[in-house]
Amino acid sequence: GQNIDQPTEMTATEGAIVQINCTYQTSGFNGLFWYQQHAGEAPTFLSYNVLDGLEEKGRFSSFLSRSKGYSYLLLKELQMKDSASYLCAVLDSNYQLIWGAGTKLIIKP
């Protein structure tokens, strides 16, 4: 079966760095997405990785290793507004998005 694993919840301190991991086992791979979802709001697109390596976008970076079936989202200089759920999703060989259950990130002052 297809599976996406990510931690259920993480806590970090304002101003610090946090890394949210995602491992996947899917039938084929056409890219990996990260979305941010604040409570009661729409998931919003953060990043898309299809090649191995690190992609940096401001305070957020996303890393992919296809051989290891692994990705992480790195958030730097954490702000209170970064408190949200972070969803990992993989596009499989049929171009269907397979979603993880999301990681709830709690930022403390």
Added chain:
Amino acid sequence: ETGVTQTPRHLVMGMTNKKSLKCEQHLGHNAMYWYKQSAKKPLELMFVYNFKEQTENNSVPSRFSPECPNSSHLFLHLHTLQPEDSALYLCASSPSGGEHTDTQYFGPGTRLTVL
């Protein structure tokens, strides 16, 4: 604002009621999606429409009935629901469906409670 709107934002209904959820996208996209989001579970894809044609129905019970009159509008008609259908129902759109790596843009969802 993601360019995808959903109404109502909250809905409480009895098991014998009939109601409809509405989604509208202002992005000029050709593919639209319905998802179910339950607490601490992955998003579940329900239906996909590509150029107004249904291309995916992920074994969804017939008490959920989608309708896509045009590329900008998507409805989900609900009838005789069960309490376990209580969840956040998300609509999304993307430039195209099928074999593409397009990003999906989500609406804020309708929080449905079935009593």
